[in-house]
Amino acid sequence: MHDTSLILDLLIVFTLSIAVVYIFNRIKIPPIVGFLLTGLLIGPNGFHLIGMEEEVEIFAEIGVILILFSIGIDFSVSKLLNMKRNIILGGSVQVLSTIAVIALISYGIGFEVNVAIFLGFLVALSSTAIILKLLISNGALETPQGKISLGILIFQDIIILPMFLVTPLLAGMSENIVLSVVLLIAKIVGILAFLYISIKFVMPKLIFAVAKTRIKELFFFIIILIALVVVWLSSVLGISLALGAFLAGLIISESDYSHEALSFVEPMRDVFGSIFFISIGMLFDVSLVIENWEFVLFGTLIVLIVKFFSLSLAVFFLGYPIRIIILVGLMLAQIGEFSFVLSKIGLDSGIISFDIYSKVIAVAVISMLFTPLYFEFAPKIALAIGNLKIFEKYNNRAKTEAEPPKKLSNHMIIVGFGLNGRNLTKAASIAGLEYIVLEMNPITVKNEKENGEPIHFGDASNEAILEFVSVKKAKILVIAISDPTSTRAIIAQAKNINPDIYIIARTRFVQEVQALYTLGADEVIPEEFETSIEIFTRVLTKYLIPRQEIERLVNDIRSDGYDMLRSISRRTSYTDIAEHIPHFDVCSIRITDKHHFIGKSLNELKIRNRYELTVLAVKRGSEYIANPQAEEVIAKDDILITWGERKQISEFNTDLE
Template sequence: MIHLPNLIADLALLLGAAAITTLIFKKLKQPLVLGYLIAGFLVGPYFDLFPTVREEGNIRVWSEIGVIFLLFSLGLEFSFKKLMKVGGAASITALVEVAVMLGLGYATGQLLGWGMMDSIFLGGVLSVSSTTIIIRAFEELGVKGHKFAGLVFGILVVEDLIAIVLLVLLSTLAVSQQFAGTEMLISVVKLVFFLILWFVGGIFFIPTLLKKTKSLMSEETMLVTAIALCLGMVVLATQVGFSPALGAFIMGSILAETTQAEKIEHLVKSVKDLFGAIFFVSVGMLIDPKMLQLYLGPVLLLTVITLVGKTLSTTLGAVISGQPLKTSVQAGMSLAQIGEFSFIIATLGLTLKVTSDFLYPIAVAVSAITTFTTPYLIKMAEPFYGWLDKRIPAGWKSTLARYSTGAQTISQASDWQVVLKGYVINTAVSAVIIIAIGLLSSLYVLPKVEELAGARWSRIITAIGTFLVMMPFLWALAVRRVESAAFSNLYAQNKYKGPLWLLRIARIVLAVFLIGMMLDRIYSFTVAFSVTVVFLTVLIIFSRRLQVFYDRLEARFFTNFNARETAQAAAEKRRNPVLAPWDAHLASFNVRPDWEGVGQTLEELGLREKYGVNIAVIERGERLLPIPPKSERLYPGDRLQVIGTDDQIALFRQYIEQHLPDIRPVKTEVELRRYEVLPGSQVYGKTIRQSGIREQAHSLVVGIERGTERILNPISDMLLEEGDVVWVVGSPKRTAALFRVKGEAQKPAV
C-alpha cells in the first residue's frame, strides 16, 4: 500500500472542514473567520466526533506562513503615503484607543490575579481592532462611502503600524522579563533605524528592478518574484532580531509604492487566502472547551471590556481630535472587536513561552464573540447617536460643536517649522545610511578583504572604499542646504541667524563624529582623527560634484516613490485626451453648513478629478488662502473662488447645491492669464514643480497649449518648452516676473 505523508492527509482534513464551514457561514451571511475558527475546533485535539489532525507541528509551520502572507497583504494595502494622508484625527484617535485598551487589559489581568506577562500581553491582544472583519462588515452593510468609514480606515492604518511596533516591544519585554527602559529604548531606536534603511533602500532599488525586468515578467514570474522578495525580507528581519511578520509587512509596504502594486496584490490574494485560512483554522484548533468552561467568567468580562472600552476610547479619541460626535460614535462602535493581530500577539506569547496556556483560547473566544457583534454594532451606531443626542444637555452639545470647529482649523506651518522638519528628515536619513555603510564595511567587507590583501593594505583599501561610498551622504548631512526658500526667509531675520548657524554646526559635528566612529572600527583613534580631517577637506573640495551626484540619487528615489501616481496620471490622460475649450473663468461659491463636503480636505473631495474645477482662493473671514494646498479643509462660511469652464462650474454648482454662482471680483489680485515660455525666462526648461509658479508666485497652472495640443491640468513633472502658452491662475504681478526675459517686460500672451 502506498504511504501518504501525514501532512497531506492533515491538509485535506483541514481544508475540507474549512470549505464546508465557510459555505455554511456564507449562506448565513456571517464572517468567514468564524467559520475557520469552528472548522479548526472540529478537527482539533479537543473534539473527538470527527477525525483529528495528526501532526500539529506541521500545521503550525503552515500557519506561520499564513501570518507572513497576511502581513504581506496588509503591507500591500498600507503604503507609506496612506500613513501620511490619514491626518491627525486618525492618528490621535488610534493612539488614544490603543493606550486606553493597553491600560485596561493590563489592569484587568492584574485584577484577575494573572501574572505580569499575561496581563501585558492581554493589553496587546485587546488593543488592536481587526482590519479584515471591519472591511468585510462595511462591504456587506454598504457603508464604505460614509464619512465615518474614512476615519475608521485611517485609524486602522495607524493601528496596523502600532501593532508592528507592539510586536517588537513585546518581544523585547518577553526576553528581559521586566520593564527595562534602556532595552526598550534600544529596541525602538533599532526599529526606527532599520525601518528607514529598508524603506529608503527598498524604494531606491526594487521599483527599478521591476521596471527593468517588466518585459520578462509574466504573471507567474511576477508572483514568484514578489513571494521571493517577501520571504527574503522575512529572513533579513529575523536575522537582525525582529519578527517574521515585521519583515513581511515592510516588504509589502515597499511594493505598494511600485507601479506593479495592484498586479502583485491580485496575484498574491489567492496565496494569502489559502495560507490565511490555514492560520485561522490552526487558531481554532487551540480552542479547549474545558479551558473556556473554566475561564468563562474572564471571557465574558473581557468581551464586555472590549465592546465598551474600545467604543468609549475610540469615541473619546475622535472627539479629542476634533471630529463631530456622530462620526466619533459611529467610528467607536465600528472598532469594537479584536481579530488577526490579536491572534498573532497571543501566538507570540506562546512561542516565546512567556504567557500561560489559557490566554490564547480566551483571546480566540473574545474575538469570536466580538466578530459576531460587529455588524450589529455598526447598524446600531446611528440610532444610538440619535438616542444620545436627545439626552445630552444643549450646553454640552454647543461646547462640543465649537471645539470640533476649532480643533479642525489648520494653520500654515511657519518657515522655522519647515526648516526644522527638513533638517530632521535629512539628518536622520543621511545618518542611517552612513551608519549602515560603515557597519557593512567593518563587519563584512573588511574581513573578506583581509583574506585577500593582508591586514595592513586591507584596512587602507576598506577605509578608502567606505569613504567613497559614503561621500554623497556625508555631503548631504554636513553641507546640503535644506528647504532653501524657508531658510533664506529666516536668515534675513537677525533673530534666527544664531539658531540657523547652530543647526549648521551641529550637522558638521555629527558628520565628523560619524566619520571618526566608522574609522575607529578600522584604525586607532589617532589615525582615525587624522584621516577624518583629510576626508572633510576632500568633501569640501568636491562639494559641487557631490551635489550633482546626490541630486541624481534623490531624483531617482522620488521618481520610484511617485511612479505609481505618475502612471495613474498618464493613464487618466490617455483616457481623456479631448479637452474642453479655453473658456475658463472665476466664480464664487459659499460653503453652507449642511454641505456634505464640510470638514473634508481638497484631496478627499477630489474636485479637480470629478468636476474639472480648481480652487483658486479660499476666503475665510478676514483670512485669504490663495492657491490652497490639497490638505486644506473646507469649513462653513468659507467663500470659494473656483476656476473652470461654464459646463464645469455648472456641474460643480449642482454638487455644492448652490444657486447660480455670483461672479464678482475677488478681494485678492487673482486672475486667469496666459503666458508664453521664452528662452531666458526663469521657467524655461524647467518642470512645473521646479518653475516656482506655485511656491514663489502662489499661482496654479491649469493648462498648457503646445502647438495644436491642449493639455488641461498638466502633471507637475511636465517640462516647460519654448513656445508653450501656459494658462495660470494667480497673482499677475508675481507670475509675470517668472516668465519675464531679462531686459524685457513680459506681458500676458495675446
C-alpha cells in the same frame, strides 16, 4: 508508499469549509464565522478530524503574511504619511490607555505588577487580519472608520516590536535595560533606512529589469523573493512577521508594477487567509470555557468594554463625530492574533502560567468569534447612538466652532471631500455655482478652510448638521462618500427635511442602487457601471471608431442601463422623460464669442427647421426664460436648453464648434 496525511487533512479542511460557509451564506452569516466554526469542529478541542495541526498553523501564518503583504502593495508611502495622525495619535492613545486600564484592573484583582502590564499588552492588540478582511469585503477600507482602523492597526503592529523587547524585562531576564532601549532605537532607524534605500534605489531597477523579460513566472518569483527577504529580515530583527510583510508590500507599492504584483498575490491570499481563520477556531477549547465560564465571561466583557472605551477615546482625540467614534470602538474591540504569539513568549519566559495562558487564549478566541457578527450590526448601532440627544451638543459643534455659513438658497451641498468631492467643487467654482461642503476629517476641514473653501466639519447623517448647511433651501445634495450605511442615512434625513431636494449619490456596486432609489435618491452613480462604460469607450477609440458614434453608443448604453436600475416610482423631470423616450435627450449649450448665434433671434436661427430641435428655455444669468418666443434675441453667455434626438443634438454641437 507516500505519506498522504497532510493531503487528507487539507481535504477535510476544504470540504468542511465549503459546506459550512455555503450554509452560512444562505442564512446571511459572514463567511469568516464559517471558517472559525470549521476550525472548532476539526480541531483538537472538537472532533479532532485532522492530525497535522502544526502544518495548518504554518499555512495560517502564511495567510497572515499574505494579507498584510497585499495591503502593503495596495498602499503607498504617501498614503502612509497622510495617515500619520491616525497612526501616531490614534494608535498611541488607544494602546497606552488600554495597557493602563487593564494593568490597573489586573493588579486590583491580585496579579503581580509585571503580569498585569503584560496582560495589558495582550489586550491592547486587535485583529489586523479579521478587521482588514471585513473592511475589504464590505468595501469600507476607504471610509473614515476604515482609514482610522487601519491607522490604529498599523500602530499596533509597530508597537509589537517594543512589546517583544520589553517582555524579557518584565520576566527579569534582561539585566541591561539601557542596551535594550538602544537596540530598539537602532532597529527602528535601520528599518527606515532600509525602506528608503529599497524604494528609492533598489526595487524600481530590479523589478523593471525582470518585467522587461516578459516572463510571468520570473516576475512572480521576484515578487515572492522580495516578500520572503523582507519578512526574514524582520524576524531576524525581532519584528513581527506581519509588519515585515506589510513593509515588503510597501516597498513594491512604489513601483510601476504594483498592481500586477497584487494580481499574483490575491488568489493565494484568499486561500491561506481562510486557513488562518480556521486555525483560530482550532484554538478554541469548549471544555475549558465550560469549566472556567465565570472567568472567561467576565474577562471577555472586561476586554470588550475596555477596548471599546480606549478606542472611542482615541477617535475622540482625532476629532471625529460620535457615529465614527462608536463604529471604530465596536469594530476593533477584540483581541488580536499577534497576542497569541506574545502570550506564548510570556508563557515561555515565565511571566504567566499555563492556566492564565489558556484562559487568555479562550477570551481572545471568543472576542474574535463574535467580531464578524457585531461588525454587521455596528453601523446601525453607531448611527442610533450617534443621533441620541445626549450627543447633540458634540455633534453640533460645527455650529459653535465655525462661523455659520452665509444665508444660502438654491445652493448645492457636497458631502465628502475626497477625489469626487474635490473635482465637483472645482467644476462648481468654474460654473459659478454656489455650494457648501461637509467633511468628517477635521484636518482636511482646517486645511481647506485656510484655502478659502466653503467647507464645514460634520456628519451629514445628523439632522442638525444638515439644517446647519440649509438643506431646506438647497437645490441639490451630492453624496460623494464611499460608506453605504452613511449614504442611506443621509438620503433619508435629507428627504425628511426637504422632500424636494434633488439627491445625487455615489455608490460602489450596482446592487446597492435600488435601495438608494427607494430611500429617495434621484440619481445614483454606481462606480462599477461607469467603469464599464469608460472601458467600453477606450476600446472603441482604440479601434478608431468615430467620436460621434462612440458618444451616441455611450448615451444609448447609459440610457438603457440607468433606466433598468431606476425605480418607476420616482418623480420625473425633463431629463427623466428623455431617458424614457428612446434616442431623445435634453441638452444645455452655452453661447460664446466663437458662436455666430449672438445678436440673432430664434426665428432667424431656425433651429427647429434645421436640426428638428426644440428650445425649451434660455438661461440668461440667474433668470430662466421658459418657452421663449421666436423674437427672443440670443446674447453672449446665454445657455440654450434644447430637446430632441441625440444624433440631431450631436450634429448641432458639431456645427456650433
